Amino acid sequence: MQSVFGFHNPSRARAFCYATTASDNSVHRQQIEREAPVFRDASTWTADRLVQQIVQDEIHILVNLNGYTRGARNEVFAARPAPIQMSFMGFAGTLGAEWCDYILADETAIPPDTLRPSRRNLGLEDQLLDQQSHDDEDWVYSENIIFCKETFFCCDHAQSESRESQSTWEDEQSKRWKMRKELFPSLSDDAIILGNFNQLYKIEPTTFRTWLRILDKVPKAILWLLRFPDLGESNLKRTAQEWAGDSVASRIWFTDVAPKHQHISRARVCDLFLDTPECNAHTTAADVLWSSTPLLTLPRYKYKMCSRMAASILKGALPNSEEGRQAARELIAEDDDQYEEFAIELARNFSYRIQPSGHGEGVGRLGELRKILFDSRWTCALFDTRRWVSDLESAYDEAWRRWVSNEGGDIYL
CATH class of the missing domain: 3.40.50.2000 (Glycogen Phosphorylase B;)
Structure with a gap:
């Protein structure tokens, strides 16, 4: 994903990157540090400090790129420092947590009939209401899903070589x-x-x-x-x-x-x-x-x-x-x-x-x-990173519009 942060349209989204692991000095990490509008090395920060910084930065949408993998800082998301919180790329599955509002996916990766029937995900009242169907419904995903029209997966191969060099x-x-x-x-x-x-x-x-x-x-x-x-x-x-x-x-x-x-x-x-x-x-x-x-x-x-x-x-x-x-x-x-x-x-x-x-x-x-x-x-679609970034910005726009309007539900791009 190293090109994603520099590909954002500044009029639509401004990326703040919080690095929760120390730099490995790879070219990928260096590119992210160089191209992200705001890059913060939070690898040595406490959870409290990171939460306070996110609040101070006035983040609208906080994205979890780790899930339950190495380097995860899920305690930060549990503190709810941003109005909207999403998960994608880092963990292939539900986080099973009330602090994750959306997963970026597509209908191949997450079939619609595996979703919990009621998923407004707007407040504590919704969570309590949803618990009523916990025992008698056959579902897996409690999050709202942002269904991409193409694959939800992102990779950077097209930026690794020029098209003119193709054999x-x-x-x-x-x-x-x-x-x-x-x-x-x-x-x-x-x-x-x-x-x-x-x-x-x-x-x-x-x-x-x-x-x-x-x-x-x-x-x-x-x-x-x-x-x-x-x-x-x-x-x-x-x-x-x-x-x-x-x-x-x-x-x-x-x-x-x-x-x-x-x-x-x-x-x-x-x-x-x-x-x-x-x-x-x-x-x-x-x-x-x-x-x-x-x-x-x-x-x-x-x-x-x-x-x-x-x-x-x-x-x-x-x-x-x-x-x-x-x-x-x-x-x-x-x-x-x-x-x-x-x-x-x-x-x-x-x-x-x-x-x-x-x-x-x-x-x-x-x-x-x-x-x-x-x-x-x-x-x-898979190797068109600019297409993927544009779709992601559309998802951000719609998720924020719905939050402002107090609307819930899945998003179809």
């Missing part, structure tokens, strides 16, 4: 093949690379068994995982041998975690990214799609936002056309069986044709899906 499709194919040979020099030319670059804790037994069955049914495929952490490699290898035998376990290949820019660049080597349905790839999904690699996902739970994130991100990376919608239908499974079927079909019907120049060109639906993602990188 042609032919050059991209050549670059992919060269990098594939550098990363996996012993891999045969007809091998299909399935991959997942999430932290290994996201791989639960059901998903791992599915991956082993996919490898068993696609003998020319390998599964590329990261040593994230190192200990995971030996554990997963041993489990694969016990569950599927050496012929499958030997085709699970691990590499070290790479620096961010290298990670994004080499993601293009993967032929199909297999998402983890229990807890999806989030930032990693955006990284993979920026590399134009097709991503197969399963929104396993209606009520669990972290299992629905990749579907939202994928839709945002595809063109807003029938071609894009068809691609989404082929890459977003409805259940575990379909996830397995989709992966096997895509991998089995994909091959490489060696060109006169020496590089392999992908043939099959996977190659077509990659071309769709490649062609839409600069026009799709």
Whole structure:
């Protein structure tokens, strides 16, 4: 999100950034410090001091970018230093707290039928009234939702390279093949690379068994995982041998975690990214799609936002056309069986044709899906950060108008 704060239209919004963690001196942190209209390093401040500063700054809308993750300062939000308080990006799910009025999302990430029926969220009286339906209603989200018309996810890849520097499709194919040979020099030319670059804790037994069955049914495929952490490699290898035998376990290949820019660049080597349905790839999904690699996902739970994130991100990376919608239908499974079927079909019907120049060109639906993602990188919603900022400003405007008018309810952009 490092470009967001500098992209705001000064006539619509002025961003005050309160940094709750010490600087890591990364280029991203430096850019935020440089471009945010007001930047305050609050990493050593007490909760009381931070609350008082927010009140003194007369903040209209306070945004929680941490949720229940490292660096969170939720006690500040519990003090209610701003009239309106929101959550987005940092935590994929409900905060389950009366001090969070809105979540920024879309109907893929948060289906409307998972919302509490009564959610005015304007005062204590509303909270007491809402408690009456606590026991007899099947709902998860107590917050009002700001439903984005495109994906709610924000990333900054389009600002990391200029459009003029984008390779042609032919050059991209050549670059992919060269990098594939550098990363996996012993891999045969007809091998299909399935991959997942999430932290290994996201791989639960059901998903791992599915991956082993996919490898068993696609003998020319390998599964590329990261040593994230190192200990995971030996554990997963041993489990694969016990569950599927050496012929499958030997085709699970691990590499070290790479620096961010290298990670994004080499993601293009993967032929199909297999998402983890229990807890999806989030930032990693955006990284993979920026590399134009097709991503197969399963929104396993209606009520669990972290299992629905990749579907939202994928839709945002595809063109807003029938071609894009068809691609989404082929890459977003409805259940575990379909996830397995989709992966096997895509991998089995994909091959490489060696060109006169020496590089392999992908043939099959996977190659077509990659071309769709490649062609839409600069026009799709996911990587249009300025579009996202403009939509966010519209959300701020409407949320403030409703607060002034004493109106509640969800906001549809």
